[in-house]
Amino acid sequence: MSRLPKIRFGIVVFPGANCDHDAYYAAKNIFHQDAEFLWHKDTDLKNSDVIILPGGFSYGDYLRTGAIARFSPIMNEVIKFAHSGGTVIGICNGFQVLCESGLLPGVLLRNSSLLFSCKHVYIRVEHSHSRFTQECSVGEVLRIPIAHGEGNYFAEPETIRSLEENKQIVFRYCDEYGNVTAESNPNGSINNIAGIMNAAGNVMGLMPHPERASDEALGSVDGKKIFESIIKNFVLQTV
Amino acid sequence: MNSKTEPTVNLELALHHGLTKEEYEKILSILKRTPTFTELGIYSVMWSEHCSYKNSIALLKTLPRSGKRLLVGAGEENAGLVDIGDGLAVAFKIESHNHPSAVEPYQGAATGVGGIMRDIFTMGARPIAALNSLRFGNLDNNQTKHLLKGVVKGIGDYGNSFGVPTVAGEVYFEDCYQTNPLVNAMAIGIVEHRHVASAIAKGDGNIVMIVGAATGKDGIHGATFASEEISEASEAKRPSVQVGDPFTEKLLLEATLETIRAGLIVGIQDMGAAGITCSSTEMSAKGNSGMMLNLDHVPVREENMSAYEIMLSESQERMLIVAEPKNENAIKEIFKKWDLNCVTIGNVTNDDRVKVFYNGELKADVPAETCVLGGGAPVYYRETKKPAYLEQTQKYDLSKIPEPENLTAVIYKLLQSSNIASKRWVYEQYDSMVRTNTVLSPGSDAAVVRIKKSEKLLASKTDCNGRYVYLNPKKGTMIAVAESARNVVCTGGKPIAITNCLNFGNPYKPEIYWQFKEAIEGMKEACLAFDTPVTGGNVSFYNESPNFAVYPTPTIGMLGIIEDKKFVTSADFKQHGDQILLLGENRGDISGSEFLSVEHGIVAGDAPYFNLNREVILQQCTLELIQKGLVCSAHDVSDGGIVVSLIECSLLSKKKFGFNVTFNTTDIPLYKVLFGEEQSRIVISAKEENVQNIFSLCAQYQLPVSAIGFVTNDGTMKINNHIEISMEKASVLYFHSLERKISS
Numbered sequence: 001m002s003r004l005p006k007i008r009f010g011i012v013v014f015p016g017a018n019c020d021h022d023a024y025y026a027a028k029n030i031f032h033q034d035a036e037f038l039w040h041k042d043t044d045l046k047n048s049d050v051i052i053l054p055g056g057f058s059y060g061d062y063l064r065t066g067a068i069a070r071f072s073p074i075m076n077e078v079i080k081f082a083h084s085g086g087t088v089i090g091i092c093n094g095f096q097v098l099c100e101s102g103l104l105p106g107v108l109l110r111n112s113s114l115l116f117s118c119k120h121v122y123i124r125v126e127h128s129h130s131r132f133t134q135e136c137s138v139g140e141v142l143r144i145p146i147a148h149g150e151g152n153y154f155a156e157p158e159t160i161r162s163l164e165e166n167k168q169i170v171f172r173y174c175d176e177y178g179n180v181t182a183e184s185n186p187n188g189s190i191n192n193i194a195g196i197m198n199a200a201g202n203v204m205g206l207m208p209h210p211e212r213a214s215d216e217a218l219g220s221v222d223g224k225k226i227f228e229s230i231i232k233n234f235v236l237q238t239v
Numbered sequence: 240m241n242s243k244t245e246p247t248v249n250l251e252l253a254l255h256h257g258l259t260k261e262e263y264e265k266i267l268s269i270l271k272r273t274p275t276f277t278e279l280g281i282y283s284v285m286w287s288e289h290c291s292y293k294n295s296i297a298l299l300k301t302l303p304r305s306g307k308r309l310l311v312g313a314g315e316e317n318a319g320l321v322d323i324g325d326g327l328a329v330a331f332k333i334e335s336h337n338h339p340s341a342v343e344p345y346q347g348a349a350t351g352v353g354g355i356m357r358d359i360f361t362m363g364a365r366p367i368a369a370l371n372s373l374r375f376g377n378l379d380n381n382q383t384k385h386l387l388k389g390v391v392k393g394i395g396d397y398g399n400s401f402g403v404p405t406v407a408g409e410v411y412f413e414d415c416y417q418t419n420p421l422v423n424a425m426a427i428g429i430v431e432h433r434h435v436a437s438a439i440a441k442g443d444g445n446i447v448m449i450v451g452a453a454t455g456k457d458g459i460h461g462a463t464f465a466s467e468e469i470s471e472a473s474e475a476k477r478p479s480v481q482v483g484d485p486f487t488e489k490l491l492l493e494a495t496l497e498t499i500r501a502g503l504i505v506g507i508q509d510m511g512a513a514g515i516t517c518s519s520t521e522m523s524a525k526g527n528s529g530m531m532l533n534l535d536h537v538p539v540r541e542e543n544m545s546a547y548e549i550m551l552s553e554s555q556e557r558m559l560i561v562a563e564p565k566n567e568n569a570i571k572e573i574f575k576k577w578d579l580n581c582v583t584i585g586n587v588t589n590d591d592r593v594k595v596f597y598n599g600e601l602k603a604d605v606p607a608e609t610c611v612l613g614g615g616a617p618v619y620y621r622e623t624k625k626p627a628y629l630e631q632t633q634k635y636d637l638s639k640i641p642e643p644e645n646l647t648a649v650i651y652k653l654l655q656s657s658n659i660a661s662k663r664w665v666y667e668q669y670d671s672m673v674r675t676n677t678v679l680s681p682g683s684d685a686a687v688v689r690i691k692k693s694e695k696l697l698a699s700k701t702d703c704n705g706r707y708v709y710l711n712p713k714k715g716t717m718i719a720v721a722e723s724a725r726n727v728v729c730t731g732g733k734p735i736a737i738t739n740c741l742n743f744g745n746p747y748k749p750e751i752y753w754q755f756k757e758a759i760e761g762m763k764e765a766c767l768a769f770d771t772p773v774t775g776g777n778v779s780f781y782n783e784s785p786n787f788a789v790y791p792t793p794t795i796g797m798l799g800i801i802e803d804k805k806f807v808t809s810a811d812f813k814q815h816g817d818q819i820l821l822l823g824e825n826r827g828d829i830s831g832s833e834f835l836s837v838e839h840g841i842v843a844g845d846a847p848y849f850n851l852n853r854e855v856i857l858q859q860c861t862l863e864l865i866q867k868g869l870v871c872s873a874h875d876v877s878d879g880g881i882v883v884s885l886i887e888c889s890l891l892s893k894k895k896f897g898f899n900v901t902f903n904t905t906d907i908p909l910y911k912v913l914f915g916e917e918q919s920r921i922v923i924s925a926k927e928e929n930v931q932n933i934f935s936l937c938a939q940y941q942l943p944v945s946a947i948g949f950v951t952n953d954g955t956m957k958i959n960n961h962i963e964i965s966m967e968k969a970s971v972l973y974f975h976s977l978e979r980k981i982s983s
Contacts, residue, residue: 015493015577016486018402022675025691055673057400060486116395118670147399147670212672217689217804219678 007234008034010048012078012094014069015040019055019091019211026211027052031227040072050087050230051078053094055147055209065108065150066096075101087131087230088203092148095195095205103203104196105163106155108148112188116149120220121186123171123194123208124178130197131233132204133170135225141178142171142222144208146186151207153189153196160190171195171206245276245547256283257467262617269609277546277595277603281610284460284513284551285520288780291616294746295778298759306772308735310435314612317358317438317509318428319774321736323800325693326432330364333372333425333701333740333796335779339480340422344389349397349483351424353555356401357509360492361558363436363499364428367676368688369398369669371408371424372701372740372794376417378657378980383412386420387665387981393483394424395668400485401492404677405669406686409701412657415709418784423740423777425701425796429690436499439506440519440561441526443589448567449515450574450581451491451557455540457481458514458553468745468783487556487579494577495558501573503566510557516550516610518559519593523607524614530607532585534597546595546602561587623756624749632710635843637830643910647962649838650882650913654969656837659879660976661890682891684729684810684875687801696807698732698799704878705790710831711846712754716761716793718846718918721854722877723797724769728858729873729921731806731865732799734769739776739795744788746780754791762793768851769858771797808865810874811891812898815952817871818930819898822864823857823920824943825881827911833879834914848917853942857919860940867936869929876920882913884922886964889956890973895966899957900948909959924950 009027013020020037027035036046045051058069069075075097082088082103090098098104111117120143125136136142155163163169171194175184185192187207195206210223246252253263256279266274266282274282284290292299304313310320310328318332336351352369359366371394376383398405403426440447458481498504506526508518515532523530534549544552562570567583574581588594593610595603609615643649653659666681678696679687685700702723708715724734739762744751766773776796782789801807812819829835830844864870876884889897902912925933930946937944951957956964 016400016489018400018489018673022673025675056402057486057489060400060484062486115392116399116668116670118399118672119667145672147672149399209672212675215675217678218672218675 004235005238006034007049007231008036008047009050009052010036010038010045011052011054012038012074013040014056014058014072016058016060017054017056019209022211023052023054026214026227030214031231033231038074040074043073043077045077045081049234050089051081053090053097055092055094058093058097065093066100069097070101079103082203085200085202089132090205091209091211092207095207096150098203098205104198104205105159106153108150109152109154110150111152117186118145118147120145121208122174122176122184124174124180126169126172127167130170130201131230132197132226133229134233135229139178141174141176142225143220144210144213144223146208148207151187151189153193155190163196166199168196168199169193170197170204248273248276248279253279257287258283262286269606269615275603277550278605280547280551281516281603281605284516285610286616290513290517291612292778293617294619294621294780296612297618297620298756301759302763302773303766304773306736306770309772309774313773313775317361319736319738320362320435321774321798323695327690327693328430328432328435329427329697329798330359330362330430331425331427331738331796331798332358332775333423333738333794334777335740335742336422336424337419337742337779337782340390341419343480344386345393346480346482348390348393348422350481350555351422352394352397353483353485353488354511355424355426356403356488357511359426359428360495361436361438361507361509362430363434363496364430365496366403366426366428367674368427368686368699369403369405369425370686370699370701370796371405372703373408373410374416374421374705374792375412377414378412380417383417384981390420390422391665391668397483397485399670401489402673404671404673406671406677406688407681407700408666410662410665411705413705413790415787415789419782419789421742421782421789421792423794425738427697427699427798434500436504436507438508438522439526440522440528440530440587442505442563442587444564445505445561445587446564446567446583447530447532447585447587448560448562448570448581448583449537449557450560451579452484452487452554453538453540453580454549454552454557455554456544456548456552459548459551468781481553481555483555490577490579491556491558494574494579497573498570501569503570504560504562506561508559510559512553514550514552514554515559520607520610522559522561523593524611527591529588529590529592530585531588531594532596534595536582536584538580538582546597550595621746621752622749623753625753626750632843633845637844640839642908643838646910646913647964650964651968651972653833653837653879653883654886654972655976656833657977657980658833659883661974662977663974664978664981678807679730679809684726685732687730687807689804694803696801696804698727698730698801699797700726701794701796702726703792703794705792706842707831707846708758708793709790710844712757712791713761714846714849716758717765717851718849719793719795720762720765720769721849721918722875723795724771725858725875725921727797727799728861729808729810729875730801731808732801733862734771734797734799736774736798737766737771737795738774739793741778742782742789742792742794743780744783751788758791758793765851768855806866808870808873810888811872812888812896812924812950813871815896815950817924817950818927818946819900819948819950820923820925820933821920821945821947822861822923822937822942825902825907825912825915826917827907827915828917829911829915832914832916850919854919856940856942857921860937860942861921864933864936869933870923870925872924874922876922878916880914880916881920881922886956886969888922889966890970895954897951897954897956897966898948899951901959902947
C-alpha cells in the first residue's frame with residue numbers, strides 16, 4: 001500500500017473558507033495523502049491531482065453564496081483544470097461556487113425553512129460508476145452531516161431532466177432506509193438532490209460534508225467512501 | 240482645547256452621560272480643570288458599570304481566583320488562561336450582550352459572539368468552541384418569539400460564518416425575562432504557551448496601530464447603554480447597538496494570529512466596549528506607559544466624525560496593536576494579505592498619559608491609570624437588604640400541593656415545557672461540527688471537543704437555573720456551579736475552572752445587591768469545594784423591566800479536561816439489558832421544581848435540597864467509575880426530576896431503547912420521587928457484570944447507590960409497573976414542542 005502513489009489534494013482557501021482545515025486534515029491525517037492549500041489570490045495549483053473547494057463563506061457571502069468567489073484568480077485556474085478533465089469536488093460552499101462558476105448547472109437557494117440547518121442526514125448513492133462513488137454500491141445509504149443555510153438545489157425543468165437522464169445526480173436525501181421522501185429532504189431541493197456531477201463526470205458538488213464523516217473519533221465515518229473512491233480511482237489510473 | 244462646536248462641559252452634561260455628581264467632581268480633581276468634551280466621554284464610558292465594575296469588583300475579589308493551572312489572574316487579561324499540559328493553554332470567557340439584544344436581537348446577539356471571540360484570539364488563542372446561555376420571556380408571547388428567532392439567527396450567522404462550532408448552551412423561558420432577555424456568549428480557544436499575547440503597551444517610542452474594520456458611528460455609548468435599565472426609551476438607543484461582520488472578523492482572526500505567531504507584537508487588545516478609549520487606556524495603564532494618538536489617521540467610515548465619536552465608537556472587528564517600529568512593515572504585509580486596514584496612529588510614551596490629537600488640536604489628555612478598573616475608576620460597596628419576596632416564597636406550604644391524579648399526563652406535560660423540551664430547533668441553526676473536533680455535540684450533558692495536538696479533550700457547559708437563585712441566591716448559585724461541574728463529570732471530564740456571567744438587576748436597589756452578594760458567597764464556597772477557580776467573566780447589572788428585575792442569573796461557564804478519549808461518556812442508553820443505577824439518593828424535594836411551575840403555576844419554596852459535600856463525593860466517585868470503564872452512559876438529574884432524565888437517556892439513544900424502573904415509595908410518594916429536583920444525582924447505565932464493582936466503589940466513597948431497573952427494547956418506558964410512557968409520543972413531544980410553539 002505504501003508503494004502506491006499519493007494523491008495531491010489542492011484545497012482552495014477563500015478568505016472566508018472555514019472547512020479548509022477540515023478537508024486538509026482529512027486528506028493528510030486520515031487518508032494519508034498529500035495536501036496543499038491554494039490561496040485565492042494565487043494562480044498556481046501546485047501540481048494538485050484533485051481540487052477541493054471547501055465549505056465556508058468564501059467572501060462573506062453577503063451577496064449570493066459563491067457569487068464573488070468565481071471571479072478570484074485561483075478559480076480561473078480551477079476552471080481550466082476542470083475543463084481539461086481534472087477532478088474537482090465542491091463541498092457545501094464549494095458546491096455553490098461550482099454552480100456560480102458554471103462548472104455545474106443550477107443554483108442553490110435558501111433552505112425552504114429559511115433557517116440554517118446543521119445535522120446528520122441520510123443520502124442515497126444513485127450511481128456507483130463515478131470516480132466519486134466507485135467504492136459505494138447503488139442504493140447504499142450514507143449518514144453524513146449537513147451545515148448550510150442555502151442548500152436548496154434548483155434548476156430549470158429541462159436541466160433537471162437532463163441531469164436525471166444522463167445519470168448526473170450522484171446523491172439524494174433519503175430516510176435511513178433509503179426511501180426518498182419529502183420528510184427526509186432537509187432543504188427543499190428539487191428531487192431531493194444532494195449532489196450532482198457534470199456530464200464529463202470529473203466535477204462533483206454536494207451539500208453534505210464527507211470530511212466531517214471520515215473520522216472514527218467523531219463517531220461518523222460514512223464520508224470516507226467518497227474520499228476512498230477518489231483515491232482508488234486515481235491510483236488505478238496511474239498504476 | 241475645546242472646539243467651538245462641542246457642547247459646554249458642566250455637571251449637567253456629566254449627569255446626562257450617566258456619571259454621578261461625585262464622579263464628576265473626581266474627574267475635576269484628577270485633571271485639575273474642566274474636562275474637554277472628549278475627556279468627559281472617555282471617563283463616562285470607562286467609569287460606566289460595564290467597563291469599571293465599580294459596583295461589583297470589591298465582591299468579585301472575594302472569589303477564589305488562583306490555582307496551579309491558572310496562567311493569568313482573573314481580570315488581568317481579556318480572558319482567563321488555563322494550563323492543560325503539553326505546552327498548551329486554554330483561553331476562555333463568557334460575556335453578556337443583554338441590552339443590545341433586547342432592542343436589536345439579531346445584531347445584539349451576533350456582536351455578542353464577535354466580541355467574545357476577539358477576547359479569545361487577542362490572547363493569541365484560536366477559538367475552537369462557542370457556547371451560550373439564553374433567557375427569554377414566555378414563549379406564548381409574540382415578542383418572545385421575535386427575540387428568540389433574532390437572537391438564535393444572530394448567534395448562528397456570526398458563529399457559522401466565522402467558522403467556530405457552537406457546541407453547547409442552555410435556554411430558559413420565564414416571565415421575568417420578558418422585556419430584558421439574557422444573551423450570554425462564551426468562547427474557548429487553544430494557544431501554545433509560547434504564543435500567548437498580552438494586552439499591554441510598553442516601550443517608549445513603540446508604535447500603536449489600529450487594524451481591522453474602519454471606525455464608524457455605530458455603538459457610540461454602548462457601554463453606557465449597557466449600564467442602565469431597559470425602558471420604553473430604550474428603543475431610541477438602537478443606534479447604541481453595534482453591527483457585526485463575521486467575514487471581517489474571520490480575516491481579523493487569521494491576520495491577528497499570524498502576526499502574533501510571527502512574534503511581531505509587544506501587546507494587543509481587541510476593541511469592544513468603549514472602543515479605542517478602552518483599549519488605549521487599559522493597555523497603557525497595564526504597562527505603566529502613556530500613549531500619543533493621532534485620530535486623523537484612524538480609518539473611518541464617514542466624513543466629519545468628531546474626536547469624541549472616534550474615541551467612543553464601538554465599531555466591531557478592530558484591534559489595537561503595540562509593536563516595535565522595525566516590525567511595522569511586516570505587520571502591514573500580513574494585514575494587506577488579508578485585505579484589512581492596518582494603520583499606525585500613534586506611539587507609546589514614557590509618561591502615564593493618554594493624549595489624543597485630532598485636526599491638529601489636543602482633544603484629550605488623561606492619566607491612563609485614572610480611567611481604568613483597578614486604578615482610578617470608582618469602587619463602591621452598596622447597601623444590602625434581604626428582599627421581602629423571600630419571606631413569601633420560603634414559607635410557602637408545599638404540603639398543600641395535591642398529588643396528581645394522572646402521573647402519565649403530568650409527565651407528557653413536562654416534556655412539552657419549553658424549559659424541558661429539546662432545544663433542537665435552536666441548536667440545529669448553529670454549525671456545531673466545523674473544524675471537525677466535536678465529539679459530543681449539543682443535547683449532551685456537556686459538549687466535548689478534542690484537541691488535535693493532544694490526547695486530551697475539553698468538556699464544557701454553561702449552566703444556571705435562575706429560579707433556584709431567585710428562591711435562594713446563595714444556594715441557587717452553588718447549585719449552578721455544582722450542576723455545570725456535574726455535567727462535565729458525566730461526560731468523563733474533570734472540572735478545572737470557571738468563567739462567570741453575573742446577570743442581575745439594578746445594584747443601587749439594596750434587595751438586588753443582597754442577591755448579588757449572596758450569589759458571590761455561594762459561588763465562592765462551591766468553587767473552593769470543586770477546586771474550580773474563577774478565571775474571569777463579566778457582570779451585567781440593570782437587567783430590569785419597568786416593573787421587575789430578572790431572576791438573579793449568575794451563569795457559570797465550566798471547563799473540564801478529559802484525559803483520554805476512552806473516558807468520553809454520553810447520556811444515551813447503549814444496550815438492551817444494561818442495568819440502570821442511581822448515584823445519589825431521591826428525597827422528593829419539589830421546591831422550585833419545573834413540576835410546580837408547569838402543573839401548578841407556582842414558583843415557591845426554597846431552592847431544592849443541596850449538600851456541597853455530597854455533591855463533591857458524587858462527582859469524584861462518578862469520575863472514577865467512568866475512568867475505570869464501568870459506566871455505559873451517564874446523565875445528571877436536573878430540571879423536571881429523575882423521570883425526565885430517564886426519558887432523555889432513552890430518547891437520545893440511537894436505537895430508541897426504553898427502560899423499566901421501580902422506585903421505593905415507602906417514605907416518599909411516587910410523584911415527588913419522579914419530579915423532585917433535589918441535587919447530587921446521576922443516572923448511569925452499566926453492564927450487569929460491572930454492577931458489583933460499582934457498588935463497591937460507591938461504598939468506598941460512602942455514596943448512596945441503588946439499582947433502579949434496566950434498559951429495554953420494547954419501545955416503552957415503564958415505571959413501578961403501572962406507568963407506561965409511549966416512546967413515540969414522548970419523542971414527538973420532547974423534540975417538536977419548542978418548534979411548534981415558535982411557529983404557532
